[in-house]
Amino acid sequence: KFEEMLKLSEKEKEKCLKVSSQAELELSRLCQQIFEMEGQLEGKDAEISNLRLEYxxxxxxxxxxxxxxxDLKAILREHKKSHVDS
Structure with a gap:
């Protein structure tokens, strides 16, 4: 009975290690994705700044x-007015 418990314990340990390893891989993938998205956001921020300057x-x-x-309209009005007056 004790040996069966040890076997179960080993299986559980292996299962936990496998799940932990998968979780670490997923965490690493997500961190990389976040890093890439931050880079994209910085690029977009720079684009927005440039567009603001252009605007x-x-x-x-x-x-x-x-x-x-x-000013030209005012000059034209004055010119027309002086032309009509003369």
């Missing part, structure tokens, strides 16, 4: 052009 530059240009158009 700000385009927005600044748009604001400048809008201001210039307003």
């Amino acid at each position: 700000n530059s385009v927005n600044d240009s748009y604001l400048e052009l809008t201001s210039e158009i307003k």
Whole structure:
């Protein structure tokens, strides 16, 4: 009876070692996957930063052009007004 218990104990031990080994492999795989995803996120973060810079530059240009158009419209109005007055 004691030998049977030892055999069962050995089988349980082997089973636990196998499960533990599988868990370690899965943990290692998941850690690698997380590491890769962090790298991808850092890359996306850099892309977003670059897009923000580009957007700000385009927005600044748009604001400048809008201001210039307003100025040109004012000049045109003045020109038309002086042309009509003369």
